Amino acid sequence: MHDDIHHEAWRDRVVPALLDAVREGDVAEVRRWLADGLPANWQDVEGCSLIFLAAYHRQWAVVDCLLAGGASVDLPDRRGWTPFFWAAFNGHADIVSFLIGRGASPDARNEDGEWPLFWAVYKGHTSVVRHLLVGGAKRNQLDAEGHDELWLAQTLGRQDIVAILEGPRARHTNRHVRNSPNETM
Template identity: 80%
Template sequence: MHDDVHHEAWRDRVAPELLDAVRQGKIPEVLRWLEDGLPADWQDTEGCSLIFLAAYHRRWAVIDGLLAHGASVDLPDRRGWTPLFWAAFNGHADIVSFLIGRGANPDVRNEDGEWPLFWAVYKGHTAVVRHLLIGGAKRNQIDADGHDELWLAKNLGRQDIVAILEGPRGPRPNRALRGTSDEGI
C-alpha cells in the first residue's frame, strides 16, 4: 500500500462534485448529498469510504459531519484497511490522533491479521506509535509468526520505539500526594 487514494475508483458510482466537496472540505455540500439519500457509509469500487477520502485530505469537519450522519469510522476497504490503519501505515500521526479521538479502533486487524501498531513499528513511525498507545492500542499482540511489536522493534533496531514500548503503561500516580517515594519501583 502506498500513500495514495485511487480517485478513478470513485468516479463510477457517485458524482465528481461530491468527491470534490469532500476533498475540499465543503461540509454543507457533503451534508446536502447525505440529506438527499446518499448513505453515510458509501464506498467506492475499492471499498474506500467517504471518511477514508476525508481523512486522506485531512478534512476534519467532513469526517465529523459523516459521523454525525451514522458513518462508521472503522469501515474497512476491500483489503480490510480502515482509515486509521492506512494513516498508521503511512506515518500520519495527526490523522491517527484525530481518528482515535473519534472512536476508531486502534487494534483493528486487516484480513491478513495485521494491525496498526505493528505496521507503525515496522515502518519506524515513532509519533504514530505514541498516538496509538495513548489512544489505547494493546501491547503484546502476536502476529501469525508468534511475534509482538516489541520483538519487531528490537529486531529492527528501533531503539526509540523500544523505549516507548518498554516504558510505563499508563499515567504514574502522583507520589507526592500519597507521601511515598519511588523506592522499589
C-alpha cells in the first residue's frame, strides 16, 4: 500500500453516500469530503480509488475535482490497473481520451507486465488504439514472449489495427517496392 494515501484511517469513515456522490457526479459533495480531510487518493480494500470510480462512471467533473485536490490519475489498484488501463482494456475510447488529456500515462504496465495498447489490440478496440497512439503510447513494446502489438494484430487478423499500427511506414514501404528497379511490367 501507499503510505501517503492513509486509506486505512478513512476506512470506517467513508460512507456509501460519498461513493454515491462520486458515481452520480455530485462535485459539491466530493469537495466537502476533501475539505473535511479525505485524501484525494483514497482507495478501498481492493485499491480502487475515487478517481477510478469517477472515470468508470464517466463523471468528468468529479475526476477534475479529485485531480485538483491532489489525486493521481495513474494510481493503480492492487493488480496494478490504473483507470486508464481499465478503460483501454474495456474499449472505452472516451475515457481513454479524457484521461490522456489529464496526464494519464498511456504506457503504464500492470503487475503482469501488460500495457494498455497490447490489450486494446488483443480485444480489437480500434478506436482505443487510435486514441492511445495519438496520446503518445509507445509502439513496439515487447511482452514476456518477445511479441509486440503489431505481431499481435497480424496474428489475430485485425487488419484495421495492422493498418493503423503500420501507418505511413507501410504506405512508404509499399511505394518503395512498386518503384523498385527490379519491378517488371
